Amino acid sequence: MYVYDEHDRQMMAERVAQFRDQTTRALAGELAEDEFLPLRLQNGLYIQRLAPMLRICVPYGMLRSVQLRRLARITRDYDKGYAHFTTRQNVQLNWPDLEDVPDILAELAEVEMHANQTSGNCIRNTTTDQFAAVQSDELVDPRPYCEIIRQWSTFHPEFAFLPRKFKVAVNASEQTDRAAIRVHDIGLQIVRNEAGELGFRVHVGGGLGRTPMVAPVIREFLPELDLLTYLEAVLRVYNRYGRRDNKFKARIKILVKALTPEGFAEKVETEWAHIKDSPTRLTPEAIERIQGYFTEPDYAALDNATDLLAQQRFENRGFDQWLQHNVDTHKKPGYAIVSLTMKKTGTPPGDVTDRQLEQIADLADEFSFGEVRVTHQQNVVLADVPQNRLLELWQELGPMGFGTANLNTLTDIICCPGGDFCALANAKSIPVADAIQRRFDNLDFLYDLGEIDLNISGCMNACGHHHVGNIGVLGVDKKGQEFYQVSLGGSSQHDASIGKILGPSFAQDDMPDVIAKIIDVYVNKRTDEESFLDTYRRVGIDPFKERVYA
Amino acid sequence: MPDIIFRDGSIRQNQWVVVPRPDSGESLNIPGHQRALIPADLWLAGREHFVGREDIGVWFDSHDEPEILADHVNELPLIAVNFPKFSDGRGYSIGRLLRERFGFKNELRAIGDVLLDQLQFMKRCGFDTYELRPDKDIRKAARSLNFFSQGYQAATDTDLPLFRRRAS
Structure with missing residues (x-):
């Protein structure tokens, strides 16, 4: 780190x-x-x-x-x-x-922390995959590039007063996109070209909010060393030509759409031609220097604890469920990736007490080289846990409230703070999450449903990423009353898509029933292998509409 | 006229008056006895008449394209860039383009809604004088210019981003 x-x-x-x-x-x-x-x-x-x-x-x-x-x-x-x-x-x-x-x-x-540029019309925190460097299917560790971008964007003198906020995400995994790069202002996918050189496929103009868009590709291959000069060119075009007359049309996605992706790319290339060989161009030494901070922890030479885990699972059903859902495969034999879920029913998603923060710190020191990762799904990851200590870890998690084995299920809800806290919100979001969690409290049923992203935002600003939830819920204000609009079919993965609105909105009390009906349709229509998203994409929105508004 | 802040923090008397863009149909009204900054496109239109005059400079508005003066910047003793609202950041890009792309060597001035907390950014983007909004305390300017002893990036003020300095 x-x-x-x-x-x-x-x-x-x-x-x-x-x-x-x-x-x-x-x-x-x-x-x-x-x-x-x-x-x-x-x-x-x-x-x-x-x-x-x-x-x-x-x-x-x-x-x-x-x-x-x-x-x-x-x-x-x-x-x-x-x-x-x-x-x-x-x-x-x-x-x-x-x-x-x-x-x-x-x-x-x-303790080397800050709150720089976490808000305002500037370049925000660069995000990435919470499984960076511990999964087997990534080209390289994306975090050094995030750190390079962090340094370049921190107190950048030219880009402190952009038309609107600006978010960059980096992904290095070929199979999955846990960083949701295609709904960012800039999404960087680390790739190799035909010559085997490392670089980035550059997506520009994605975003959620009032006008959700999936980012088009602006450049298929950007060589590694050109990262910062190219970002500077994109930002300069945006700073100069992004709309400033209307807050709701000021994100870069609107500019990209207005110019067309090709037109925008051309403007960036023209600007970039002037600065690509400027002193901002990265050097191999500069990248190596930052990479030197992200070396592997001191892994022990372990074998996979397959037999031990099989026995422990057999003896303990709760452990078996947790292992199946909250634990992922690690690239190193004998290690595992553990997600601590901050989604216990009765606690607002993502909320932790001071005591829990200390408990997470203790767990990190005890089980995972003293480090954790925070995920955009509002959970916490212990990335390097020895497999032969998983049972011990699981036993400690339960009383702390991080052991709910619902990762990636319907009740692993992404939820903004909503009207209970936020001045921008049109409606509360936490009580809706809570009511849904209470309605779906049977883990076996949740497991049978498989992976479903349910995302809740209390307003158009979409902090709860409702547009890219398989099921999205948006709080709206109707003459002073809080209502909830439901959308279906969103995804933040490589196949990113924006959900489609189901129809007229619902009262808060009706929300658990509405979700239950949507789930009913899925259960009735699915084939053996289909996820919720697969079924939705096959049958379309109409069967859901008919059932919910029947 | 309000005083002017220089990049070293010193405060001096302002010698230049900004001539606003005339309404359509009206002609440009340049005061005879004073150094004047006129809209850049009008200077270009009358370049033959103005070139060589040490008492005529230009100003750009934040939506203007500095490219129009690309080949002529050093014919001007002073270029000003207007920040119509402090939250309008286009002027920073204009400053860097004038300096780094077009090689402007003379005085570059920030005018308009210039507040203390923008000075550090303006300085890094090539501005060397600043006309602070009159209701702000000009005595605090030197402090605001110097909160940071270094930056991460290359900009007009340095060719050495931190990653290059670290390597040496």
Whole structure:
């Protein structure tokens, strides 16, 4: 994992001092509200419905145990003793005081954390696959490229006031896309060309929000060393020509659509031709240097514990279910990837207490080289667990509340904080998630249904990624009443698609029934091997419509 | 006229007046006794008349294309870029293009909705003077210009992004 050197440390300290100065001026009335707004947003600070909200950056989802313990302490000292894992692999505090934020940032800086550019119209945290470097089907570890992008985008002087927010995601797996790159402003798929050289397939102009779009390919192959100059060209074209007259049309996807992908690509190529050999061009040494931080942990030489696990599974059904659903295959023999689910019914998806943060830190130290990864599905991954200790880990997880064996099932819901917390929300989302989780409390039934992404957003801004849920739920406001619109058929995978709206929206109380009817249709129509998405794609939306609105 | 901040943090008297774009049908009204900044496209249209004059510079608005002066930038003693609203970031790209692409060597000035917290970005994008919005405290400018002792990227102020400095 990346470790700061004296340059990073100095700039982060300077950033804290700068924000302290800005906060002082804001509190003294020297900065108008609209002038302070982009400054505080670019330090992660929103003013929310009930209190400020601080979004802390977790670069590409990686956290060390010492950082988790510091987060726990901060939630105790400055907040109400809990935090929230977001759908952007970040962490949010819901109740800090504005005057305390510079102190919180200083405490974060001590453990190499920050809240830079977690909000505002700038380049946000670059995200990637939570299984980076531990799965067998990836070309290379994507995280060094994320770190290179992090450094390039941090305090970039030209791109601090873009037309709108800007999100980059990187994926290196050939089979799966856990980073949902095609619904990002820039999605980078790491590929090799015919000559065997490493590079990126560049997608530009995806996104959710009001006008969801799947990003088209702008360049089939971008050589590795050209990464930053090309990003700079894309950003410069966007900064100059992206719309600034209408907030809802300001994302790069609108520009790409207006110019057509070909027209946009041509503009980028023209700009890039001027700067591709500039000093921003990466060097092999620079990449190797960053890669040097992402070396393999000190794996023991283990064999797969196949027999042991088979016996343990036979003796313990709960362990068997958990292993089947929450544990993934690791590239190293004898190791496993474990997902801790933050989706226990009765707790808002992604919420963790200070004590739980410390427990996760302890688990990381004990079982997984002291590191964890936060996922955009709001879960936490222990990436390097020895197989012969899985049972022991599972036994510890249960009482902590991270052992619900529902990963990737209907109740592993992605859910934004919604109207309970967020000033932007039209409707509450947490109670809807809770009601659905309560309705579908039979694990065997959930397993029989297989993988289903159910995503809930409390408003158009789509923090809950409802457009790309196999089942998407969007909170809408109808004359002051909260209603919920349902869409079907979304996917954030390589075959990314935007869900189709089922029809008129529903009252909150009806939502569990509506979901149950949708599931009924799937169960009746599916063939043996079909997932929910397969069935939907085969039979279309009509059978669902007929049943739900019957 | 309000004073001007220089990139070293010093504050000096402003010598230049910005001449707004005339309404259609109206002619450009350049004051006789003062150095004046006129809209860049109008300067280009009357280039034969203006070239060589040390008391005439130009200004670009944020939606203007600096490309129109690509071959002529160094015929001008001063180019200003207007930030109509501090949240409009197009001027940073214009600054870098004027400096890095067209090789402008003379004074580059930020005008308009210029606030303290933009100064650091403007400095890195090649601006060397700044006309702060008059209601802001100009004495705080030097501090705002110097919060950061270095940056990660190459920009107008340095050819060495941090990854190249680390390698040396």
